[in-house]
Amino acid sequence: MGRGLKGLLLIAIPVFLVGWLIIYPIFAAILSTLFFDGPEGLRFSTASYQFFISDPYSRANLALTLWTTGMCAVLLLIVGLPIALYLRFSTNRFADLVQSLAIFPMFVPSIILSYALIRTIGPNGTVDILLNAVGLPKIKSPYLTPWGPVIGLVWDHLPLTVLMLTAGLGSISNSAIEAARDVGAGPLRVFWHIILPRMGNSILVTVSFTILGIFSAFTLPYVLGPASPEMMGPFMLRTFNALYDPLNAKTQAVISFAFCLFFGIFYVWSIARNQKGQSR
């Protein structure tokens, strides 16, 4: 009993902070977009949601956000998985170098990354200069197109992806792989039948984690992306700040939150499933 109370006291502060700074604002925002003070008391209205759904401009912004998020998640897996596999199974010194390189983007603030990307893959940037030097044509610059934020976000989220996938791979025992090799399985078969089924959970966690981060991205889409359609992050800020329209900004936030909630539940579900599996 006494220990239980102590435990509750230990978690009281974080729980209080989460309730005060996160849970309460969420419910306050949702309620304030649905209930309005009128002359005859509280009034219920979904007008701002109807506006969002019927407004092609807002819908285009949401579609671009979903497209960017999905594209980034796919690209991150394609880029991150080979690096994670290499780090898991390689034992030489070179792997340390690869690991520190893969972690490096974590320490670069995204605003600096944005301007650096304009300088390198932007028009007449470093890549163009190098291509020009060997007589090749310039690249079609992704700057100010939807691909600009995609490239930036993939770079920015690579460390977290690699770290989580490597952690997932760590739980695969060497003996299982060696056993498969002994009966003559090639590398591809080992990957497909031994590794992949065992890391499904960590892939799910990685994907939901990166999606949560990218959905609400701000700096990279703001600086590198097109003026229109824009991602939800810059769109919300602009609605609130430049159009003095807190109601629609909150509506956009609630809709973004609903999408993130879906992936959040997914994440919590896979964590819970994992823990249940371990305790068994």
Add this chain to the structure above:
Amino acid sequence: MNRREFLAAGSAIAAASALPSFALADDKTITVFSSSDNNIIDFWNNTVIPAFTKANPGLKVKLASGGDENGVRAIADRALAALKSKTDPQVDAFENFDARLPAGAAEAGLWVSFSAENIPNYGRINPQAQNLKQELPYRGSQVLLAYDKTKLDPKDAPKTWEQLVAWIKKNPGQFIYNRPDKGGSGGNFVRRAIHEVNGRDPSKFTISNYSADFAEKSLMPAWAALKDLAPFLYEKGAYTSGNTQSIQLLSQGVVTMVPVWSDQVLQAISQGVLPETTGLVQLTDLALCGGFARMTVFSNGANKDAALKLGNFLLTTEMQSAIITQIGGFPGVSWDHISTDLREKYKDVVPNSIPTFPGGDWNSAINDGWYRNVATGLARG
């Protein structure tokens, strides 16, 4: 340090932090918020504040960036609430603000009315810059067009809106401006288009004559004109997300011409960000908009008198010359109060008149209208 000393020091620190007004009683700190770009913040921190504290021992200045205009507007809202409840607004002055905001603040007496009595240098202010009694115009800048002289001969540079449009259409992909809410250079380019389709008469628009109908009628033709221009811009209608990014594209030789703030471009040239071969041109049929940065002082601020001293200091010959030489701005005072050699050197950049566009509700109408009507439906790559 023994235990007793430690306790004494600790309680002294605790007392000092608990009673900030006591601590500041004989060493006043003027709290100023700025909505300006970093070049202005740097100018204040490196030039204005050291010179002011040297001239006024015992006074200190704390300059904080409020982000953008909306950021400091939120602080003004709170100061107005503090005025009504007679509490300390914890701010003394804004570096650059429109005293017409927030609505009703000027009538309620939130802002100090400036005159020769509280600002001895008040008479020096350029009459063209003067507007409201509650605003102290101390520096100006204007949007003009910067171009690459190696690609465009200065004698062919466009001098009117029509010539500019013709040039953009003849040279597709060589012009870009930033999104109007993300920086004044693109914002005032958009406003120049609004002036163009409304008879080039800036006096048609005031902060109080805004109405949804009038905005619809006056802005729609401008959106049509800008949309017509879009296919000839960089990437067939891309827009940078700020003043700096436009300058970056010009410096990388991607485009030939961009609208720029006069002070930012002069600084960029002097720092070597833009080459010496950068040309500057202003439209002569009606100049691109610009304006003066206007300091405002809170009447309910705790250090009102010190803030007025700071306002007066900004209008001294020393500071006004620094505005020209260090940040490439226009002085807020008449040119008689500037040294003769500076007057001679910069006479070409000094405008005869600076058209302006009102803020307030017009801002949101222009920002929303531009995104919905001009920025959409781009051919994306």
